Amino acid sequence: MSTNVDYDCIVIGAGVQGSFTAYQLAKKNQRTLLLEQFVLPHTRGSSHGQTRIIRKAYQQDFYTHMMEECYELWAQLEREAGVKLYRQTGLLVMGPEESQGYQMIKNTLQKNKVPIEILNRDNFSQHIPNVNLALGDGAMVDITAGVLYADRALKTVQRQFEKLGGVIRDNEQVTDVKPGPVVTVTTSAGVYRAKSVVVTAGPWANRLLAHTGLQLPLTVVKINVCYWKEKVPGSYNVKQRFPCFLLTEFEETKDIYGLPSNEYPGLMKICYHGGSETNPDQRDKTTNRSDIDILQRCVACCFPGLVPEPAVVESCLYTLTPDHHFVLDCHPSHSNIVFGAGFSGHGFKFGPIIGKLLCELVLGEVPSYDLSPFRIRRFQDKTKSAL
Ligand SMILES: Cc1cc2nc3c(=O)[nH]c(=O)nc-3n(C[C@H](O)[C@H](O)[C@H](O)COP(=O)(O)OP(=O)(O)OC[C@H]3O[C@@H](n4cnc5c(N)ncnc54)[C@H](O)[C@@H]3O)c2cc1C
Ligand SMILES: O=C(O)[C@@H]1CCCCN1
Secondary structure (H helix, E strand, C coil), rough: CCCCCCCCEECCCCCCCHHHHHHHHCCCCCCCCECCCCCCCCCCCCCCCCCECCCCCCCCHHHHHHHHHHHHHHHHHHHHHHCCCCCEEEEEEECCCCHHHHHHHHHHHHHCCEEEEEEECCCCHCCCCCCCCCCCCCEEECCCCEEEHHHHHHHHHEEEEEHHCCCCCCCEEEEEEEEECCEEEEECCCEEEEEEEEEEHHHHHHHHHHHHHHHCCCCHHHHHHEEEEECCCCCCCCCCCCEEEEEECCCCCCEEEEEEEEECCCCCEEEEEECCCCCCHHHCCCCCCCCHHHHHHHHHHHHHHHHHCCCEEEEEEEEEEECCCEEECCCCCCCCCCECCCCCCCHHHHHHHHHHHHHHHHHHCCCEEECHCHHHHHHHHHCCEEE
């Protein structure tokens, strides 16, 4: 052990991305510390809750390509830990047949030979009962898509990290990061020195990066996570193999998505892919519910077996970039500070591959995928660097 550092790497933030990064670093024999400001597990960031969608259905090829390997990495973790983290349900994609968004997803899936089933108006209700396909909408199913058990996944990857000798310190907020050949990290409980640092602080990313003179164009929004009651219990249940769904357009506005009833008996999760801007420390003060009005109209129109009024509303945060693509990069002035941020409400399924990529950046290895869609230079004038 070199005498002037406590760790090879310190990862700041134990959400899904930081936890997978720490795990990958420990696998590569890096002495790694994972720091978390809250007591684990917590519900204040973006990675809490029992379920997330996993899918290859994307408009861009690069996400579909990454998901090929990512499914294998999820399965590897399941085997390693002896737990079930994924359940195949399929993803029903619905949207105006001629729209660009719907067609791009269809083309990407077909081009990449992802198994899909195209449904037509005649066989739709036979395959998908209790859903009304809007006039002019097309429908297809991404067969291998499904549900990830999110809370369980987070706990599992953190436990595997510790088994590899990694150290987690929760209830310890990072208050300063001093760049240099050895990075000094100050927390509410102490000071640590490491050869490199990874910032995976979710909605708090810019607050951490400010210590290093960098600000990214990130917007934090609060999502109302709505659960809707089944009129006939079980009709939208995961055990009936009811699929996840993605509606690429409703009333010409943002996507709406949902997951079969699972965590709360008789309640299906359906959310609007947008919300109002918030300060992550004051999340619960934001009370805009205009998205819920849209969801109520959508449920009344497309899901006749659900009561069109949410039975439970919880909160979760998105950290959005202007193009909704992730940020995976090294600090422009300090190559030993790496960050993963701006997962824009769709990053959970990529956790294992994000961990692998951020680990490669820390170790100075050639990244397994082309990172140009994720580099900060794409923002150009929107990235403020004080250094
Ligand atoms: C409602 C909702 C639905 C979603 N659905 C899907 C889906 O179906 N499929 C999918 O793939 N993705 C989905 N996502 C997106 C996915 O959950 C996020 O992209 C992902 O969880 C982001 O993880 P993260 O690690 O970047 O952030 P976080 O989970 O927020 O983790 C960051 C961590 O850093 C900690 N931290 C911050 N500052 C400090 C500090 N100073 N010191 C110490 N610790 C600090 C925070 O406390 C936090 O724990 C959804 C998100 C939401 C909100
Ligand atoms: O990542 C996902 O799969 C979900 C559904 C689509 C909108 C973003 N969140």
